[in-house]
Every structure is written in C-alpha cells, then in structure tokens.
Amino acid sequence: MNLNEENLNRIVSDVLRKVNVVSSEVTPSSGNGAVQSARAAVLRKARELEIVEFPLRQIGPDEILVKVEACGVCGTDIHCYKSDPFGLAPVVLGHEGTGEVIEVGRNIKMDSVGKPVRVGDKIVTSILDTSDSCMIAKYNPLKSNLCDDLKVYGLLPDEPDNHFNGYFAEYLIIRPGSSVFVVNEMSVDLRCLIEPAAVVCHALERAKHCGATLNFRTRIVVQGCGPIGLLMIAVLRTYGINNIIAIDGDPSRLAMAQTLGADELLNYKDYAGIDELAAKVESLTKGLGAHFGFQVTGVPAAFASLFKCIRRGGGICEVGHFVDGGECAINPHKDICRKEITVTGSWVYNSFEYPNAYHFLQRAEGIGLPVASLITHKFPLAQIQDAFEVNLRQEGIKVVVEAR
Structure with a gap:
C-alpha cells in the first residue's frame, strides 16, 4: 500500500469511525454487572413494611445507578406509613437520601449545575421534570413545584421493571429528566439533610x-x-x-x-x-x-x-x-x-434550590451551628419498621435508615 498522506487520512478516519460506533453502543460501567438483584423496603399497606429482593435491571443511556448509603425518615414518609394518604402502596419510600454513583449512562456527562458525573461520586437527587402538559410550569417555570404531576423519588408508584424508585433500598435508579447534584465534599449525614x-x-x-x-x-x-x-x-x-x-x-x-x-x-x-x-x-x-x-x-x-x-x-x-x-x-x-x-x-421546593440548600448547610457548620446533630437515630435497612416506629413516637429528632 502506498502510505501517502491521502491514504493515511483515510485509514485514520476508518479507525475513528469504528471506535465511535463501538463507544456509542456501550454504556460506561463500573463493573457492576455482577449485581443481579438487591433489597428494597416496600410499603405494602399502612404500617406494613417488607424487605423484598428484586431484580436490578440494566440502566439506560440517560440514567444513573446509585448505591444508596443512607436516607432520612421524613414526616411525609410517616404519613404514608400511617395511612397511605396518597394511595401509592405498594411503594418504596425515601426521598431524603444520598449515595454513590455506580454506573453512568452514556448520555450523562454533567450534573444539574455543570459538574462532571463520574463513577464514585456522591450525589443527591429528588425531583423529576414535570410533564409538558403542565400549564403552571409552561408559563411560570419558577413555580414548577406547584404542578399537580410533580414527581419526587420515594413517592413514585412501583413499576414492573423497576422497583428502585425510592431511597429505602440498596440501589436507586435515577431516571431521565431528574435533578442530580454531585456533593463529594459533604459528609453522609449532611447529605441526608439536603432535601429538608x-x-x-x-x-x-x-x-x-x-x-x-x-x-x-x-x-x-x-x-x-x-x-x-x-x-x-x-x-x-x-x-x-x-x-x-x-x-x-x-x-x-x-x-x-x-x-x-x-x-x-x-x-x-x-x-x-x-x-x-x-x-x-x-x-x-x-x-x-x-x-x-x-x-x-x-x-x-x-x-x-x-x-x-x-x-x-x-x-x-x-x-x-x-x-x-x-x-x-x-x-x-x-x-x-x-x-x-x-x-x-410554602410547598416543597424547586430543583434549582438544591444548591442553595447544601451551601446553607456548609455555611451553618462554618459558623458553628451543629446541624448534623439533628440526626439522633440510625437503623439498618432490615430494621426500617423500627425506624418508622421510633419516628412515630417522636423519640429523638431525625431518624436515618442506612442501606447496610
């Protein structure tokens, strides 16, 4: 072969084209494919929580797989536990949570404020985008928290192919359109307080x-x-x-x-x-x-x-x-x-207020306010019902469930 400049350019172009084809078909992985199933705490009905082993499906190109570390028990979780007022059961609750990124879909490059998202990052998430049909969000995006179809992790109905929609589980699948924030510099206790x-x-x-x-x-x-x-x-x-x-x-x-x-x-x-x-x-x-x-x-x-x-x-x-x-x-x-x-x-919050929240927590600690001391009880996932009952009796202040 005559390796003149034209042939060299053609060879390089062919190689790059093949590499791009392969990379576009593969989802970046941390080697987590060995995990075929994981536990989640399912609220079956009022005052009945059950630890269930579910298959853990492969994530899509616009999703993130998170290994849950811990999640606070919110008053809303307690209301769901007492009477299921929103009719969500069976449901995996938990929205005050945090965890470690295990796998990143190929289309995910940055979090909601432009930080790179990589395997090993510590993240928080709570809100998904509202539907295109919401007139409130369409005409006043700053009021999207008032949409009737506001979606929050831990308050999402169970799905046949995905039971990891709440933080009271070993894993969480972050869906397309979600707010995601990398908060590596914060302790797990502080991260559990970002949502409240x-x-x-x-x-x-x-x-x-x-x-x-x-x-x-x-x-x-x-x-x-x-x-x-x-x-x-x-x-x-x-x-x-x-x-x-x-x-x-x-x-x-x-x-x-x-x-x-x-x-x-x-x-x-x-x-x-x-x-x-x-x-x-x-x-x-x-x-x-x-x-x-x-x-x-x-x-x-x-x-x-x-x-x-x-x-x-x-x-x-x-x-x-x-x-x-x-x-x-x-x-x-x-x-x-x-x-x-x-x-x-005051109703919930908007996703863009999360950075304000974690900067507040960091500043509070910086001026000597021990906000992390709000967490008074910690329970493993297997004892989640005990955690809820302690909260229901108003013993301590903030109860946290750890995914261990």
Missing part, C-alpha cells in the same frame, strides 16, 4: 417574596421544633436573623433549638392558653409581637394561634401542612384585616 434543607430554604424565599422585612433586627417566631422547624431556625440564624423565638412543647427539642440559633425558648405547655403565650411573645418584642412567624407544626389549631403572636403589618409563612390535617378557625377581622398581616404558603 431545601424545604426551609424555599420557605425563606417565600417569606422574602411576600414582603417580609428580614434583617438583623427582625424578630421572628418559629412555631414547632421538629426537624423542619429546627432547620428553619438554623437557616434564619445563618441568614443573619438575631432575634428568634422558638415555640414547642418538648424540652429536648427546645434545647436543640437553642443550639441551632434560637434566642428565646417558649414551652407552650407552661402557659394557660394562647392569650398568655401571645402576651409572653409581646413582652419579648417590645410589646408589639413578632415581625414574622413560620408555622412548622402541621397542627391546624397551632396555625390559628400563631396570628395572635404577630404584630400589625407582620406576616406568616405556613410550612408545616404537607398533608391535610383538617381545618381551623381564625378571625378575619382581628387576625388578618385589622393587622394587615400577609400570609403565604
């Missing part, structure tokens, strides 16, 4: 967007010191709020509230009723009431009582009612109109 941190970061934005004045002198009431309420206190302190009043009925949770930044601790059980409690709040706020309140209990009567603690011209953000807890009575004249109070709701 996104909830409180979204609530903070909702408060700002409804006209609330939030600065170093703002006096704020946080009503309810469960995991979300405590993270709400931490995000407010990290944001620069110096006057935070925490209200709860559990002394240990109030103590944690102080650790995370609350200045005043009020146990509502120490007061004869809401009028006496509101009078105490007024005494701590120059006789006027708080500028703003975050309601994080999920108890309708608590929401109604919070109005009494807010000054004229103030506001309230409702964060706690992620399921229908019933109705309550307020006085439109005294509670809203005469005070000219602004009331806003």
